[in-house]
Amino acid sequence: MPAIEVTDLRKRYGQVDALAGLTMTVGRGEVFGFLGPNGAGKTTTVKLLLGLARPTSGTGKVLGAPMGDLATRRKIGYLPELFRYQQWLKAREVLTLHGELIGLPRARRGAAADEALKIVGLADRANDVVGKFSKGMQQRLGLGAALLGEPALIVLDEPTSALDPVGRVDVRGIVRAAADRGAAVFLNSHLLSEVEQVCDRVAIIDHGRVVASGELDDVLGQAETKVRVDGISPSDLPAFERFGTPTIEGDTLAIRPMDAAQVPDLVAILVGMGAKVYEVRAGRSSLEHRFLDLVARDRPPAGTPSAERLR
Amino acid sequence: MIAIAKLTIGEAARRRVLWVLVILALVAVGLSAWGVWALVDAARADPNIGDYIPLLVSQILILIAFMFGFVLVMTAAFFGAPAIAAELESGIAQAMLARPLRRASYLLGRWLGLAVVIVAYAVFSGLLAIGAVGLVSGYVPPNPILPVAFLAGQALILLSLTVLLSTRLSPIAGGAIAVVAFGLAWVAGVLGKIGLAIGSTTLVSISDAVRYILPTDAFWQGVVYGLEPSIVINSVGDEVLARSSPFFASSPPSAAILAWSVIWTVLVLALAVNQLRRREL
Secondary structure (H helix, E strand, O other): OOOEEEEEEEEEEOOEEEEEEEEEEEOOOOEEEEEOOOOOOHHHHHHHHHOOOOOOEEEEEEOOEEOOOOOHHHHEEEEOOOOOOOOOOEHHHHHHHHHHHOOOOHHHHHHHHHHHHHHOOOHHHOOOEHHHOOHHHHHHHHHHHHHOOOOOEEEEEOOOOOOOHHHHHHHHHHHHHHHHOOOEEEEEEOOHHHHHHHOOEEEEEEOOEEEEEEEHHHHHOOEEEEEEEEOOOHHHHHHHOOOOEEEEEOOEEEEEOOOHHHHHHHHHHHHHOOOEEEEEEEEEOOHHHHHHHHHOOOOOOOOOHHHOOOO | OHHHHHHHHHHHHHOHHHHHHHHHHHHHHHHHHHHHHHHHHHHHHOHHHHOOHHHHHHHHHHHHHHHHHHHHHHHHHHHHHHHHHHHHHHOHHHHHHOOOOOHHHHHHHHHHHHHHHHHHHHHHHHHHHHHHHHHHHOOOOOOOHHHHHHHHHHHHHHHHHHHHHHOOOOHHHHHHHHHHHHHHHHHHHHHHHHHHHHOOHHHHHHHHHHHHHOOHHHHHHHHHHHHOOHHHHHHHOOOHHHHOOOOOOOOOOOHHHHHHHHHHHHHHHHHHHHHHHHOOO
């Protein structure tokens, strides 16, 4: 039984399709990266999975039960994108409250709260009032709440948006540890590096539908070649189109996708044109390029008002 | 639901505004008792007024109750209006409602917690005022619990309305609408009394209709009636001017309107739950 299984999920807000037929499966014990630009439908998906919003059509199961099932939510930890907790409560009290809400026995709530605070690095601030916390600390607290009671599914919506680099590394460790324990982690993010470093599988979502999904290697599969070169201009680019799509990035000519076997031919052409070749790197494109390839195709130019859409 | 109610009570207790209200109530009661003492002292010296001391004191008590009633209603409006709306706006509610917590339990827990705080404040300030005035004047209403209960009931009615508004409107909009509605209901009550005194059935009908839409004024009638000595009720008789005063009541609110108030509260809370359930968070 997968942790999440949704089929043709649709959500319409007025005239806007926030989700336009989302189909995906997330297995148990895997870290699943859900990537997309702002307004792609990531948070809408999370809200549907948790029952905070209802789909216009389509079906979905979470941990084997219909989306939003009350009893199943006991086994789901959730860090909202807009993380905010009772400002007048102490950090430990927030977690014991959430322990109570998920039905932890009274005797275990304190210990569970302390354990979660320790994991997220807030053990020494347990008795401080949340209102005095920085945003980053509040996000850590939210992560602690999401980890309470060893949930079978942990849904993290942009979990490092307020964290410093140290915090981001911590979160990666926490996510991996949860997955090692057997929990499925649904990581909603637009931070590609975060997803690249921690996820087993990814789905890239745009305009409310999945445009690519699979194991990280499959999604990234595209090979590319980068040549640090002097002496070529944009007008020379058509000469390289037989290898792939060429672009000039500063002092580097990048061609994607491009089979590494063609590198000697490319270098021969460059030398023939009189260009000076300093370095040639053949490898895989970064998730960033793949992401841009997938989501930028039909996007209006930056700065166009219609680029902003409903979340 | 109980967890949310306890949380809500804890929230109110840790907020300064509640303690400011308690201190203000103490100051108001202290000053009122001082004023009543001065008045009674002067009246006792004058044999012509001496007999009317209960009448005088009861009228002052009604004015004090009017002030506390207004404070309670405002407290209900300004605690109730953000009860749901502010937590939805900030995201606090979403974090909790993603847990196995029914929206009905969340909303009713918020209402219950605030209701406990408001009733506690009504009992504290009401009995304190009646006790302090009784101590300095010797006049205690026939059944001091009754006016306090009506004061609390009036505030609970308004709390229920603001919690309903809070499921859809921003805190400021909900609070403002509730306070205006309370004011209109009070004015409608006064017009109804004038209608009764001058025999205008139209005015009485309008007033009755408003009472069914928002039954706060029925509770104000209960407060006034509960604070009056029987001598006042008997002596006013059919005097038009007195009968049309919002500070006089010849009878307690009817059992029918009290029963309706209970039904009204249940209906309003059911509607609030329904609104929150249908809302996309």
